[in-house]
Amino acid sequence: xxxxxxxxVLENLTKQFGRFTALRGVTAEFxxxxxxxxxxxxxxxxxxxxxxxAGLVRPTRGRILILGTSDVRAICSQVGYMAHxxxxxxxxxxxxxxxxxxRLYDLADTSRCADTMSSVNLDSQLNRPVGQYSQGMRxxxxxxxxxxxxxxxxxxxxxxxNVDANSATQMVGLLAGLRDQGKTMLIVTHQSSLLEGxxxxxxQMQNGQIVNRSQRDANQ
Amino acid sequence: MTSIIxxxxxxxxxxxxxxxxxINSMLFFALLVVVIFSFAFDPTAExxxxxxxxLIWVALLFAAVVALNQTWARELRNQALEAYxxxxxxxxxxxxxxxxxxxVFVAVLELLMTPLFIVFYKLRAIGPAWQLIIVAVLGxxxxxxxxxxxxxxxxxxxxxxxxxxxxxxxxxxxxxLAMVTATTNILTGESPAKFWIVLLAAYDLVFTTxxxxxxxxxxxxx
Numbered sequence: 478x479x480x481x482x483x484x485x486v487l488e489n490l491t492k493q494f495g496r497f498t499a500l501r502g503v504t505a506e507f508x509x510x511x512x513x514x515x516x517x518x519x520x521x522x523x524x525x526x527x528x529x530x531a532g533l534v535r536p537t538r539g540r541i542l543i544l545g546t547s548d549v550r551a552i553c554s555q556v557g558y559m560a561h562x563x564x565x566x567x568x569x570x571x572x573x574x575x576x577x578x579x580r581l582y583d584l585a586d587t588s589r590c591a592d593t594m595s596s597v598n599l600d601s602q603l604n605r606p607v608g609q610y611s612q613g614m615r616x617x618x619x620x621x622x623x624x625x626x627x628x629x630x631x632x633x634x635x636x637x638x639n640v641d642a643n644s645a646t647q648m649v650g651l652l653a654g655l656r657d658q659g660k661t662m663l664i665v666t667h668q669s670s671l672l673e674g675x676x677x678x679x680x681q682m683q684n685g686q687i688v689n690r691s692q693r694d695a696n697q
Numbered sequence: 698m699t700s701i702i703x704x705x706x707x708x709x710x711x712x713x714x715x716x717x718x719x720i721n722s723m724l725f726f727a728l729l730v731v732v733i734f735s736f737a738f739d740p741t742a743e744x745x746x747x748x749x750x751x752l753i754w755v756a757l758l759f760a761a762v763v764a765l766n767q768t769w770a771r772e773l774r775n776q777a778l779e780a781y782x783x784x785x786x787x788x789x790x791x792x793x794x795x796x797x798x799x800x801v802f803v804a805v806l807e808l809l810m811t812p813l814f815i816v817f818y819k820l821r822a823i824g825p826a827w828q829l830i831i832v833a834v835l836g837x838x839x840x841x842x843x844x845x846x847x848x849x850x851x852x853x854x855x856x857x858x859x860x861x862x863x864x865x866x867x868x869x870x871x872x873x874l875a876m877v878t879a880t881t882n883i884l885t886g887e888s889p890a891k892f893w894i895v896l897l898a899a900y901d902l903v904f905t906t907x908x909x910x911x912x913x914x915x916x917x918x919x
Contacts, residue, residue, distance in 0.1 A: 553785050578780060581784040
């Protein structure tokens with residue numbers, strides 16, 4: 478795909494849950510290889526937007542194009558999704574979790590799991606079940622799960638919640654490195670100050686709409 | 698597809714081995730039924746042969762519901778099922794892995810409970826006992842295939858523990874009828890069980906196909 482084509486296109490995206498409208502005709506384009514930080518109050522529609530991009534909710538109206546296609550199933554191996562919940566099995570160790578999810582992406586190479594764990598500063602030899610991990614460790618393992626398939630598009634929902642300051646700084650460094658490798662990132666966070674130095678654009682959402690987009694000053 | 702079925706089945710068996718959520722409650726429930734009914738009826742060997750078919754399958758049906766609820770409950774913790782939904786893995790691989798896993802759990806229960814049934818109800822088959830194995834395999838599959846499907850369907854409902862039996866039991870009536878009658882016929886030796894075994898096999902075929910055709914819609918439902 479030429480780099481000028483947008484990685485993600487939203488056309489009049491609307492999502493209703495009964496009478497509640499979570500997304501109201503969102504139209505936007507997100508360029509490849511950039512880090513977008515989506516901010517807004519609770520209930521602004523940030524998580525619904527991410528879930529719609531991940532294919533977990535179907536739009537009521539409108540269209541989503543990811544890497545040029547609207548077929549979510551066809552493109553899902555190119556998308557990594559980290560949700561607010563960990564999406565992990567508490568009774569399994571970190572490595573067992575990653576090995577299982579690797580099989581879902583047809584990745585037989587176990588060294589990929591170990592490398593991904595190391596990239597988020599987790600010890601791949603750790604045999605403890607995930608249920609005994611600290612919240613911060615779970616969060617990092619959850620990020621590792623999203624990175625496992627080496628996706629082009631990363632959708633991250635509150636990646637820094639309950640993560641200590643040092644680990645958060647390391648995660649920001651990791652995400653900046655991934656962006657520099659050409660990955661497109663849409664990050665929903667209430668801790669946007671952590672990403673002020675590295676994000677390319679801040680997207681403000683309110684009442685299910687994008688109300689403001691501000692690019693980071695290139696001189697920063 | 699086979700590799701994903703294997704991986705998911707291995708994961709589920711490992712989770713159950715570590716948590717013992719399903720097998721403990723299934724075993725406790727089935728044991729309770731056997732003991733209570735043996736005290737309540739105190740039947741002769743002849744009476745036992747007549748009622749055991751119904752008793753065994755009702756005990757297993759109720760106990761299986763516990764496992765069927767657990768198999769999806771563990772996917773809801775930490776919303777782990779969403780990780781599957783966003784992956785390219787086919788929906789039917791998950792369905793088959795879950796159904797095979799539930800089959801293993803219920804089969805283990807049957808293996809543990811059979812000696813107890815024999816002792817408590819003084820059972821001895823007059824008809825061809827080997828046919829009981831066919832009835833057990835087909836009957837267990839009939840329970841778990843629909844149970845796995847309706848377990849997934851009731852996943853997002855508020856009272857899913859109640860919803861599963863409400864959905865599962867009515868649709869299982871033809872299978873339960875076939876299982877009970879075939880078992881009773883084999884135990885008493887009064888008439889052949891062939892018709893009921895064929896009916897059970899046809900039931901399994903029809904419902905397995907229907908579940909496989911519909912499961913993706915159920916999995917991707919919001």
